[in-house]
Amino acid sequence: MNRLKKFIYILPAAMLCTGCTAVEAPSTESAAPHHEEVQVDESLIVVGFSQVGAESDWRNAHTESIKAALTPENGFYLIFEDAQQKQENQTKAVRNFILQEVDYIVLSPIVESGWDAVLQEAKDAGIPVILDDRLADVDEDLYTCWLGTNAEREGEMAGHWLEEYLEDAGRDQETIHMVTLQGTLGATAQIGRTNGFSKVLKEHKNWEMMEMMEGDFTQAKGQEVMEELLDKYEDIDVVICENDNMAFGAVDAIKPAERTCGPEGEITIISFDAVQAAFDAMIAGDINATFECNPLHGPKLAEILKTLAEGGEVDKISYMEETYFDTTMDLESIRETRAY
Ligand code: AHR
Numbered sequence: 001m002n003r004l005k006k007f008i009y010i011l012p013a014a015m016l017c018t019g020c021t022a023v024e025a026p027s028t029e030s031a032a033p034h035h036e037e038v039q040v041d042e043s044l045i046v047v048g049f050s051q052v053g054a055e056s057d058w059r060n061a062h063t064e065s066i067k068a069a070l071t072p073e074n075g076f077y078l079i080f081e082d083a084q085q086k087q088e089n090q091t092k093a094v095r096n097f098i099l100q101e102v103d104y105i106v107l108s109p110i111v112e113s114g115w116d117a118v119l120q121e122a123k124d125a126g127i128p129v130i131l132d133d134r135l136a137d138v139d140e141d142l143y144t145c146w147l148g149t150n151a152e153r154e155g156e157m158a159g160h161w162l163e164e165y166l167e168d169a170g171r172d173q174e175t176i177h178m179v180t181l182q183g184t185l186g187a188t189a190q191i192g193r194t195n196g197f198s199k200v201l202k203e204h205k206n207w208e209m210m211e212m213m214e215g216d217f218t219q220a221k222g223q224e225v226m227e228e229l230l231d232k233y234e235d236i237d238v239v240i241c242e243n244d245n246m247a248f249g250a251v252d253a254i255k256p257a258e259r260t261c262g263p264e265g266e267i268t269i270i271s272f273d274a275v276q277a278a279f280d281a282m283i284a285g286d287i288n289a290t291f292e293c294n295p296l297h298g299p300k301l302a303e304i305l306k307t308l309a310e311g312g313e314v315d316k317i318s319y320m321e322e323t324y325f326d327t328t329m330d331l332e333s334i335r336e337t338r339a340y
Pocket of ligand 1: 055056057058134217242243245273293
């Protein structure tokens, strides 16, 4: 069969235009180091994916899942851009996808604000945008649908877990001093987890949230912030870490400070994501519980894109299924079943 081909230009992020006028076809002389011309089988769905970065184990698992699902064998041509935790890079990537006339743009927005202009540009160009993982605070007609996790529910679940944990330990009337290592401020996962946990916090007059500091979802920043908090407060009973990597950083700060953590220690550590390394940390007795944030979006995203490409309708919001894990469970066996 004679299959039609279409051509697109791949422009590395460094040379993307920010003003978004027309793209000139690069001259052969200057183009070689800057772009690559590719032939794409017309039958493939061309998807431009703007990823936040590689800040955490979760993010890496998320990237792998997307890449494994959006393959040519599965009917896709994926253009993947890593924004290295910078919103301006994501904006540039989206503008470049528009210039490339991709079939769909998938955006995992680093923070919720600041997307109106570029998503309006995508809409004006007639390219549907799917938000994945994190939300954008824009009019609903600027995106087709959102696939993600219910971060507020995760935060609430963590709060209720702590309620029970303290009750079982006979500490439900005691003053409990807490600190929070927050994710990137303004990101959906940060907003949801902070708000969800705060709901439960408000119900307990004896829970005192002494300080919340941004740890940017990274292990290094988590450690730095935890060191600062340990210097400032002698009486921390609970640390809420808004992702596993910050929890690993917190443990890295607590141990050299000659403090102890985990189920047998002085400081209870609650975390989010449930990556494999968090199972190792629970098995080692360093952290108490982790609330799952499922990064395996690839198959569901592929299903959404195929449905749309066939002219079908999809739900405006789709949540991933999630649970939680703590040190009362058979973690060694569960860990073996985990894909990330
Ligand atoms: O948006 C999902 C969050 O982003 C994950 O909890 C975190 O690990 C990641 O960086």
